[in-house]
Amino acid sequence: MNLIDQLNALVPAFEESLAKAHTLPQVEELQTAYLGRKGQLAGLMSRLPELTPQERPLFGKSANAVKERLQASMNARLATLNAAQEEAELARFDATLPGRAPWQGTLHPTTLVMEEICSVLTGLGFDVISGPEVETDFHCFEALNLPKDHPARDMQDTLYVTDSIVMRTHTSPMQVRAMLERKKPPLAVIAPGKVYRRDSDITHTPMFHQIEGLLVDKNVSLTHLRGILTAFVRQLFGKDMQVRFRPSFFPFTEPSIEVDISCILCGGKGHVGSTPCRVCKTTGWLEVLGCGMVDPAVFRAVGFDEECTGFAFGLGVERITMLKYGITDLRIFFENDLRFLSQFA
Amino acid sequence: MLVPLSWLREFVPYQGTAQELGDRLTMLGLELEGITNPFAGLEPIVVGHVQQCGKHPEADKLSVCRVDVGNEVLDIVCGAPNVRQGLKVAVVKVGTTLPNGLTIKKATLRGAPSCGMICSEDELGLSDEHDGIMELPQHLTPGQPLLEALGLDTEVLDISITPNRGDCLSILGIARETALAFSLPLTLPEAKLVETDQPAADAVSIHIEAPELCPMYAARVLENAPSAKSPDWLRYRLHAAGVRAISNHVDVTNYIMLELGQPLHAFDLETVRGAAIHVRGADQDEKFTTLDNKTHTLNPADITIRDAERIVALGGVMGGLNSEITDKSSRVLLECARFNPSNIRRTARRLAQHSEASYRFERGVDQLNADYVLNRAASLMAELSGGTVRKGIVKAEPKPWQAPAITLRRQRAVDLLGVDMPTAFCESTLTTLGCRLQAGPAAQTANVACPEIWQVTPPSYRHDLACEADLIEELVRVYGVDNIPPVLPGIIKPLEDTGKPEPAHAFRTRIKHWACGLGLNEAVNYSFVSHKELDFLGQPAEGRISIMNPLSDEQNVLRTHLAAGLLQNLRTNIAQGANGVRLFEVATSFVAAPQTETTAQESTRLAVLLYGNRFDGAWPQTQAEHDYQDIKGIVEHLARHLHLPALSWKQETVAPWLAPGVGIYAGETCIGYAGRVKPALADAFHAKKPVWLAELFLDVLYTMHLTQRIRFAPMPTFPAVRRDITFMCPHGLEVGAVLACIQSQKLPLLADVKLIDLFEPKGGEERNLTFRLTFRHSEKTLQDAEVDKMRDMAVSRVCKELGVRV
C-alpha cells in the first residue's frame, strides 16, 4: 500500500473507532491517536521525504483533505455526544424540588380590607385623615349631637379614661376635628381607625376598626350618598351587589339610614339550595353600615353654616372582613395565631 | 319592644301576617328582630271536663278522675287539692312533651291507671303557680285546643326601637305606625269610667315645687278597691309581653304602660300622710328605701314624690317600700306624671335602677294624653277590683305642654333628598303623622296659600320632631328611603388641598407593606393591657393611662409600648407549636400628658418581634436561629427604605424588659430601640430561645422621611481597589470602634470600609475581625503602591490607637 492509500485508509478506521466512542474522553483519546502531534496522521506526514518530488504535492493535498475529514467527523461525533449529555442532564432535572423562598410576610385581614376600602374611596375623591384614639367627650359625643344624659348614649357603651375623656367609640370625632380645622366646606374625607366599646361577646370585641366618610359641599343630597355607597359596595363585592336603604337613627345624621347589601352567601335569595341561609337568616340582606345626612346640630357645633349639605357614613371593618373572607369567629382577629395570619398572604 | 299581634289589632284592623307587618315596619325605621310565640309548646293542650272525681282508694292526696276531652273520656289520677267534679281543666294527653321537658306517659299510680295529666300554670310555663291545677272558664268546650279557647297571643313581634322613638314604646305607638304603613284607621279603646260623687281633690292634693323636674303630675283616686289576683286574660297578656303578673292594681299600671306608653304608679293611699303629694328634688344625702328593699342615698337632682312628711317614691324610677300596694290595700292613688328625662336618666344610671318606667320617661312621654291614660287605667282597676273611682282628676301642671313650631321649606327637602317632594305629598304625610300645618308667614302676609313653606306643629308624643331636618326625615321615611336613586357626585376639591405631603396614614400603610414584603406577619392587638402585665415587664407606674370602667382586669390600662401584645402573641404561637415567629405591629402607644387636650400623648410605633428559627422549613434553607443581627438588619433595611442617614447603635438602658438594650439613632435623634427580652421574662411567655424585639417611633421616622430627597449621583468611571485586613481584637472592643478609628482618619481616597468576616477562635481572648477597605479615585485608576501606602497608614493608626494586632 502506498502512502496515499495509507493516508486514505485513516478515514474509515477513524470513523469506525469514533462510532464506538461513547464518551468525551474516548473521543479525546482517538483525537490524540489520529490527529495528535504523535498521532497516525502526523506519523504518515513525517514520511513525506520518502516520496518523489512529483508525488509530494498530491500527497500534501490528500493529507489536508484527510485531516479536514477527520476533524469534521470528530466534531460531528462531539456534537452528538454533547447533545446526548445535555439530554441526559435534562432528564435528571427535578422541577418539583422545593424552592428556597424567603419567609412569607402577611398583612392582617383588617388591614387588607381597610386598605381596599380606602383605595376605593380615595379613587372617588376622598382624602384620608387620622385622629386621636383617646378623645374628649366634646369631640366624641357633644359635637355629634349626643348631649350628656341623652338616651342615645346607650347605643354605644363607652370606656372612660376620666369623666370627660373617653376611648373614642366611633371614628366620627375625626370628622368633627376635620370640620373644625377646615372651618368651611367643601370637605371630602375618610377616617379609618380603631374604636372602642365596653362590649365583649361572640359578636363584639372591645376594640374594632371603623372607616368614617364625610362629604360636605353645596347641593349634596341623599341620592349622592346612595351613589357613593353603591359604587363602593360594587367595587368591594362585585357589580351585581344590591344596596338597600332602611330608615334608622343616629344622633349625628338626619335622616339616618342603615344600609344592607345582598347576602354574600345566598346572593340575596335567602336560601342556599333548599337550606335556609345561615348568614342572612333568610332575609337575603346583610347590614353593613350606618349613614345619613349630617344633622344641622353637628354643623352648628363645628361652626359650619347650618344650611350646608353633607353626608356621613361609618362602617365596621371586621364585619366586612368576615363577609369577604368567610370568617365566622370575630375574636380570632386579635389572637394573632400564625395559622390564621398566614392565610392572608 | 314586644308587640302581641292580637293586642295591636285592638287598635288597628290589620289583617295581614306578622311577618309582612314586621317587614313594613322595618322599612319605616322600626326594625323587626324576630317573631316569637310565648306559648310555644302548648298547642297539644286541650280543654277537659271533669265528669267524675273520687278519692284514690290507696292514697289520700290523690284523686281519680274521668275527664271528657271531646273525642274520648280519659282516666286521670290527679294530685291537686283543687280538682273536683264539674271543673273545666287543661289536659295534656299521653305522648305529649310539655314546655318544661316532661313527657306524659301512660302510668299506673298505686294501682289506678292514668292516661294523661291535668295541668297547673307552672307546668305550662304560664306562671310560677303550682299549688293547684288551672280552673278554666265554664263556657269552654271539651276537646278545644287551650290556645284557641283562651284566645292567647301566639304571635309576638319583637321590634327594636331606636332611642329617638320613645313614642313607639307602646302598642298605641306601633299601631300608629301600622296605620300609617297600611293606610288603616286607628281606634283607641274606650275608657268606660263611672265616677262617684266624692271629689278626688278631697282625698289628695298635689303640689309641684320644682316644675323643671316635673311639668305635670296628675292622679286619680280609687276607693274600696281591694288588691287581688288579676284575671287570666290580663295575666296571660302580660306574660306574652314579657312582664310578670303580680296583682290587679300593679298589673293594670304595667298593662296601661305597655299599651299607651305612659308609666303609672299606684300608691296605697292609706300610707300617704297628710293627704298630700309634693314633687321636688331630694335633699342632699337624703336616704330612701325603694320597694325592692334597697336603700339609696339621694341628691337634689333625684326627683322625689313625697307626702306631707317623707319621700314615698323616687319619681319615674321606683316606688317606695313605705307606700307600695300590698294585699291589704284598698285605697289607691294612681299617679300619671311627666318627669324631666335627663334627671330620670341620671338617677336611674347612678342607682343602677333601670326599669321599663324609667326607660320610657328618659325617652319622653305624651303630656297631653294623661287624662285618657288615667281614665282608662282607673276604669280597668275599678272593673277588676270592684272598687269605685272618685270624681275628677287631681292635677298640677305648672308647665303645660308646648309644641315647637317648625318652619319647613319644601325646597330644602328637595335639596337635601335629591328627589322631588310634591306639595300634596308633604301635606298629607305630615297630617297623617299627626302634625298640624299652617302655610308659612310669607303666605299669610300675601294672603294666599303658600304651599312651599309651612309652620308645622308636631304631635305631643313626637319629641323627636324638633327641627326642619326631623320633618324632612319623616317625609323621606314615608316616601321610602329605599326609593332614593343612586347618583354618583363629582367631588370638587379646592386647589389649596393639592401638593401636600404624604398623609400619615399612607405612610403607615407603606410601612406595613414594607414589613410584609420583608417576610414579617402583621399582628393586631388590643390597645389595652393589664397593669399586672406592665408591672411584670417593669414598666414604671407613672405615665400610664388607666381605664375607669374596664371590662376586666386584663384590659385596665392603655399600652405604653407594643411589646406586651407581641409577647402574648408569641406565647399563643409557641403553644401552637411554632418554631419560628416573625411578627410586626403598627399601632398607637399611649402616655399620660395631663396638660394636653385629650390628656394623652399618642405615638405611632412599629414593633418587630423575632423568635426561634429564621426559616420555618428545614432543607434547603440553612437552619439557624434569629439573633441580634437579624433584628438590626431589619431596622437598617427600613432606614434605607426611608432614605434615612446611616444609623448609630448604642448599648444602653432602653426598656426594663430588654437586656442587652440598644438605642437606635439617626444623627442625634433617637428613632427607637431594640434588644433581647430578658430570659426570665421571656420564660413567662414559654419562650425557651432568645426573643428579639425592636420598637421604632414611626412619627419621628415620618417627619424625617418627609425631608429626605433622593438625589442621583453619577456612577464612578474608574475601578475601585480593595484591601482586606484582619485585626486580632480583644473581646469588648466593638466593631464600631474600629470602623470609627479608620473613618476618623478621613483618608481622601477611602470610599468605603466594612466588616466582612468575624471569627472567634474557641477559648481565645480575642476575635478576628476582617475589614474591607475600598479605595477609589474619581479621575484615574489607582496604582497598587499608592493603595498599599494608604492601607498601611490606616492599619498602623488602628493598631496604635486601639492596641490591636494585625
Ligand SMILES: [Zn+2]
Ligand atoms: Zn343569605
